[in-house]
Amino acid sequence: MTPPEIPKEYDAAQIETKWMNTWDASMYYFDWADHTRPQYIIDTPPPYPTGNFHIGNALNWCYIDFVARYKRMRGFNVMFPQGWDCHGLPTEVKVEETNKITKNQVPRAEFRKMCEDLTRGNIVKMRNTMLRLGFSNDWSNEFITMEPSYYVKTQRSFLKMYEKNYVYHEEHPVNWCPRCETAIALAEVEYRENKTKLNFLNFSLADNSGSGADKVSIATTRPELLCACAAVAVNPNDARYGKYVGQELVVPLFGHKVPILADSDVDASFGTGVVMICTFGDKQDIRWTKTHNLKITKAITRDGKMSADAGKYEGMGISECKAAIIEDLKKEGFLYDQKESDQNVGLCWRCKTPIEILSEMQWFIKVKQDEILSAADQVKWAPDYMKVRLENWTNTMEWDWCISRQRIFATPIPVWYCNKCHKIMIAEDSWLPIDPTHQKPPVPCSCGSSDFHGETDVFDTWMDSSLTALCVSGWDSGKELRFPTQLRPQGHDIIRTWAFYTILRSVAIENKIPWETIMINGMVLGTDGHKMSKSLGNVISPEDVLVEHSADAFRQWGASGGSVGSDIMFRWNEVVSASRFIQKIWNIYRFSLSNMGAFCEKDAAAFDSSKLKQIDRWLLSKLGTAVLEITDLMDSFQFSDAFKCIRQFTWDVLADNYIELVKGRLYGSNDDEKEAARYTLYTSVSVLSKLLAPFTPFLAEEMYSRIGNGSVHQQSWPEISACISKDAESKGELIKEITSAIRSYKSDNKMALNAPLKKIEIYNADVDIGDISSAVASPVDLIKGDPDFASVPTEVKPNMGLLGPQFRDKAGKIIGALKALPPQEAEKMKEAGKITIDVGGEIIELGADAVEIKKELISNGREIDLLHVGAAVVVIVK
Numbered sequence: 001m002t003p004p005e006i007p008k009e010y011d012a013a014q015i016e017t018k019w020m021n022t023w024d025a026s027m028y029y030f031d032w033a034d035h036t037r038p039q040y041i042i043d044t045p046p047p048y049p050t051g052n053f054h055i056g057n058a059l060n061w062c063y064i065d066f067v068a069r070y071k072r073m074r075g076f077n078v079m080f081p082q083g084w085d086c087h088g089l090p091t092e093v094k095v096e097e098t099n100k101i102t103k104n105q106v107p108r109a110e111f112r113k114m115c116e117d118l119t120r121g122n123i124v125k126m127r128n129t130m131l132r133l134g135f136s137n138d139w140s141n142e143f144i145t146m147e148p149s150y151y152v153k154t155q156r157s158f159l160k161m162y163e164k165n166y167v168y169h170e171e172h173p174v175n176w177c178p179r180c181e182t183a184i185a186l187a188e189v190e191y192r193e194n195k196t197k198l199n200f201l202n203f204s205l206a207d208n209s210g211s212g213a214d215k216v217s218i219a220t221t222r223p224e225l226l227c228a229c230a231a232v233a234v235n236p237n238d239a240r241y242g243k244y245v246g247q248e249l250v251v252p253l254f255g256h257k258v259p260i261l262a263d264s265d266v267d268a269s270f271g272t273g274v275v276m277i278c279t280f281g282d283k284q285d286i287r288w289t290k291t292h293n294l295k296i297t298k299a300i301t302r303d304g305k306m307s308a309d310a311g312k313y314e315g316m317g318i319s320e321c322k323a324a325i326i327e328d329l330k331k332e333g334f335l336y337d338q339k340e341s342d343q344n345v346g347l348c349w350r351c352k353t354p355i356e357i358l359s360e361m362q363w364f365i366k367v368k369q370d371e372i373l374s375a376a377d378q379v380k381w382a383p384d385y386m387k388v389r390l391e392n393w394t395n396t397m398e399w400d401w402c403i404s405r406q407r408i409f410a411t412p413i414p415v416w417y418c419n420k421c422h423k424i425m426i427a428e429d430s431w432l433p434i435d436p437t438h439q440k441p442p443v444p445c446s447c448g449s450s451d452f453h454g455e456t457d458v459f460d461t462w463m464d465s466s467l468t469a470l471c472v473s474g475w476d477s478g479k480e481l482r483f484p485t486q487l488r489p490q491g492h493d494i495i496r497t498w499a500f501y502t503i504l505r506s507v508a509i510e511n512k513i514p515w516e517t518i519m520i521n522g523m524v525l526g527t528d529g530h531k532m533s534k535s536l537g538n539v540i541s542p543e544d545v546l547v548e549h550s551a552d553a554f555r556q557w558g559a560s561g562g563s564v565g566s567d568i569m570f571r572w573n574e575v576v577s578a579s580r581f582i583q584k585i586w587n588i589y590r591f592s593l594s595n596m597g598a599f600c601e602k603d604a605a606a607f608d609s610s611k612l613k614q615i616d617r618w619l620l621s622k623l624g625t626a627v628l629e630i631t632d633l634m635d636s637f638q639f640s641d642a643f644k645c646i647r648q649f650t651w652d653v654l655a656d657n658y659i660e661l662v663k664g665r666l667y668g669s670n671d672d673e674k675e676a677a678r679y680t681l682y683t684s685v686s687v688l689s690k691l692l693a694p695f696t697p698f699l700a701e702e703m704y705s706r707i708g709n710g711s712v713h714q715q716s717w718p719e720i721s722a723c724i725s726k727d728a729e730s731k732g733e734l735i736k737e738i739t740s741a742i743r744s745y746k747s748d749n750k751m752a753l754n755a756p757l758k759k760i761e762i763y764n765a766d767v768d769i770g771d772i773s774s775a776v777a778s779p780v781d782l783i784k785g786d787p788d789f790a791s792v793p794t795e796v797k798p799n800m801g802l803l804g805p806q807f808r809d810k811a812g813k814i815i816g817a818l819k820a821l822p823p824q825e826a827e828k829m830k831e832a833g834k835i836t837i838d839v840g841g842e843i844i845e846l847g848a849d850a851v852e853i854k855k856e857l858i859s860n861g862r863e864i865d866l867l868h869v870g871a872a873v874v875v876i877v878k
């Protein structure tokens with residue numbers, strides 16, 4: 001009888017809630033004092049607290065949790081910390097939208113507080129989703145970057161890097177978002193293909209005497225920058241323009257004169273082959289401005305308006321100015337053509353406003369490409385091809401990392417400027433944390449003055465998050481430094497930012513790589529195969545999945561749907577089949593427990609393995625092999641294959657074969673045989689619950705709770721390789737195949753599977769017959785040697801289809817005569833190729849195909865059927 005406490009249906013919602021509320025979170029804590037176990041510190045991504053732990057996060061965290069739980073069971077001292085990367089534009093923008101203000105309309109401190117309040121609420125929401133999904137985070141090592149306890153480290157790291165000459169303050173071109181009014185890093189610029197108008201303008205020569213022509217044509221997409229035009233350039237190999245090099249042109253509408261230069265970077269095939277060089281038009285303009293030492297004009301202000309240099313266009317927005325200038329160029333006859341052209345526009349990652357390049361005083365960190373590339377080489381990349389992305393990015397870095405931002409909700413830069421001598425004062429270590437916007441330095445400037453103004457720029461948020469590896473391993477915390485960490489899990493979309501900056505900072509500060517291994521996860525695509533986005537309406541949240549299914553089903557989708565590095569499409573049918581698999585395991589579990597009696601851990605330890613039957617040994621050997629395979633796959637982050645292996649064992653080996661074969665013993669009366677089956681089932685269920693623990697922690701715990709002591713998540717990873725035996729596997733395979741051959745025989749003969757056969761004899765096989773006999777519900781004998789049998793003709797069957805059309809009205813008599821032939825005689829004639837019969841005195845000759853001879857197998861005088869299974873022969877006595 002089934003004990004009442006194991007319900008038939010697996011109630012995931014009830015069971016998952018129960019364990020979520022029961023688990024003691026401290027079982028996942030990292031032990032700082034422990035040096036006996038190897039450490040496994042995970043540099044967990046600190047998500048941005050949007051309040052929405054989206055499905056892409058959830059997939060990434062599934063991978064991390066699989067690793068964390070697995071490593072703990074393998075005996076590692078695991079830290080799976082959780083941080084929150086709070087600072088930054090999205091929260092500021094949200095606060096501005098919600099309160100219908102801009103950052104400058106409220107006092108700085110008040111604005112920051114509004115951001116902090118929003119962030120705290122969002123963290124609570126996201127933390128709840130993580131707990132509901134069963135992630136085994138170490139909450140004793142949580143960090144929140146907006147707290148002074150964290151950002152003091154960002155400030156301290158700045159001091160360290162300043163001392164080591166990585167930091168400088170300089171006027172330099174930067175990518176600028178005119179809407180957000182801040183500098184942004186190249187990594188925050190999104191490029192998008194666009195259509196724009198290429199405008200063809202005539203510039204007249206300043207001195208056209210003797211040249212024969214009085215104008216040069218120029219194509220430009222940015223006529224609004226005419227006021228900042230500092231030169232025009234042609235390719236030195238362009239025969240059309242060689243004669244103009246060194247002369248001067250007059251800029252339309254503005255009237256200033258600019259030189260015509262030769263530069264081999266000019267693409268002669270674009271536009272007219274003549275380009276206009278404007279200060280900060282694009283990066284190429286900046287290179288040319290520098291190489292040719294051209295005059296710098298700042299045409300655009302920090303808020304995206306035309307500057308005083310734009311003359312009558314001053315104060316206009318950029319697109320407004322563009323329209324006005326085009327109108328004027330047409331009116332004055334300078335513009336003679338317009339063509340559509342493709343354009344690659346850089347947009348602000350946050351607000352999608354086209355970025356401008358401005359020259360600003362900013363703080364920079366030196367990008368030392370060689371240092372970063374050599375560190376990247378020492379890290380193990382999973383999958384390894386992802387390393388190329390970092391290398392390519394590093395090699396394209398032209399400018400240093402601009403770390404200052406003109407925003408509020410971020411870590412303050414601990415710097416002041418002396419109002420008397422204008423010297424910079426960098427904070428001392430002991431003053432940190434400090435906010436120079438409202439705190440003065442405790443000592444005067446070297447000039448004696450105490451009149452300072454504090455830096456109002458703040459740090460790029462990557463300055464906070466690129467420290468996570470250092471922070472979680474104890475840097476600047478009074479704890480022992482356990483750096484580098486062992487694992488960095490992250491998405492491929494932030495290789496050029498988070499991975500890149502973390503390597504840069506770790507090498508600069510500690511001269512070490514940040515992690516031994518980096519594991520890259522893919523993105524989750526919608527059910528339509530597209531990137532999930534609100535506008536496409538294909539967004540699915542982890543909560544959507546939890547409503548109808550379960551955390552364990554979601555996690556299985558994560559495990560089996562994809563592999564490290566590749567994007568994965570969300571598929572509901574995979575979640576459905578995951579739920580079915582949970583019920584399937586539950587059925588097996590319920591069957592096992594209801595047939596195990598009181599068999600427990602203690603009985604398993606005391607069990608005498610000589611009682612095991614062949615099929616038990618087969619099952620245990622298969623399980624041992626599966627454990628080894630799964631262990632290897634977990635070590636190389638092949639979660640999909642590892643889970644497939646668990647499924648295969650459970651479904652094919654345990655459920656479809658083993659359980660069917662041992663039912664007889666479990667229901668029978670031989671105590672030793674029953675005990676062996678119970679031991680095997682107990683071991684299977686116990687090992688399975690441990691193998692499932694990283695993937696489906698709730699189900700695993702529910703299973704283990706009735707058969708073991710303590711939490712399954714505090715058990716060791718199973719190790720039963722001693723059970724592996726080639727011999728046991730081949731014998732068990734044979735038992736399985738013989739049984740299944742007999743079952744197919746029954747079904748071919750339209751017999752019920754439990755219908756008994758008179759007798760079965762197995763020849764030429766060394767197998768236990770007890771389990772076969774009960775599985776096929778028939779008596780079985782095992783006999784040495786080969787069976788003795790003969791094939792005897794028993795009936796002549798005339799070929800009606802052939803004889804009917806050939807002999808028409810005579811056919812009936814012919815058929816009668818054929819049927820009357822003695823079967824043995826008919827077979828001889830058929831073998832000789834000719835069948836002769838006498839039909840009412842007429843001798844008729846027929847071909848061999850006129851009859852079929854039905855034969856039967858006879859062994860020791862009994863009618864039998866034969867089945868061949870490998871070398872074994874199965875005789876079925878009819």
Ligand SMILES: [Zn+2]
Nearest residue numbers: 177180348351
């Ligand atoms: Zn922006």
Ligand SMILES: [Zn+2]
Nearest residue numbers: 418421445447
């Ligand atoms: Zn001074």
